Amino acid sequence: MSENSGRTVVVTGGSRGIGLAIAARFAAQGWTVVACAPLCLEGLDDLIATHPSVTFVPLDLTDVASVKACAQSIVKDHARIDALINVAGIALGGLFSMTRIEDMKRVFDVNYFNQIVLTQYLAKKMVRAKAGSIVNIASTAGLRADAGTLAYGGSKAALIHATGVMATELGPFGIRVNAIAPSVVQTPMAAEMDDTSKAALDARSALPGTVEASNVADLVEFLVSDASAKMTGQVIRLDRGLH
DSSP: OOTTTTOEEEEETTTSHHHHHHHHHHHHTTOEEEEEESSOOHHHHHHHHHOTTEEEEEOOTTOHHHHHHHHHHHHHHOSOOOEEEEOOOOOOOBOGGGOOHHHHHHHHIIIIIHHHHHHHHHHHHHHHHTOEEEEEEOOGGGTSOOTTBHHHHHHHHHHHHHHHHHHHHHGGGTEEEEEEEESOBSSTTGGGSOHHHHHHHHHTBSSOSOBOHHHHHHHHHHHHSGGGTTOOSOEEEESSSBO
């Protein structure tokens, strides 16, 4: 029996990209994995078929009622929640002068507000257990002031700030909260990026190559493990040395 048997991790955005890579990593290590997403896509279906410890719970981060229903289902069905990985997100590019507030609000609902709501619900169970680890997947866009990142970068900057606040407030209950700020990761979302922007990113990166979803999963694994037991409130850049 795996040493992680009985431990439960909740992964938002778990049906594809970074979230699916993280869900697969924890499933392979014997965790009970709750993958949350609007739809159970083919990759997650395959993971569930090979790992009975993985379950799917619908989560629409544009709808606060869906967020509450998801959280209530998880709390009811699982005696403990050892880790929460907030991965889900949507992208929106556009210059400041051209960004519609309606679009910006939608990005913040998904990338920030409703992830906070979900975390509030699930953290209560961690507080009662006096243990847990939360990892927020932010972005270098939340640390920089590049043109065209008003909505997406602003939402990730808010998530980075929330990481520090949660770390301060939840630390006395034995709960650690950290964030990872990747640059562009090779996922379906990254495929929407134009070639000129990709070339500019490469030119500003110290290391060659690309950041893969598995690289993010590596870092999440470390941040949830006992190897990082004294780390909280940190924002770790995973960006090939972007300057």
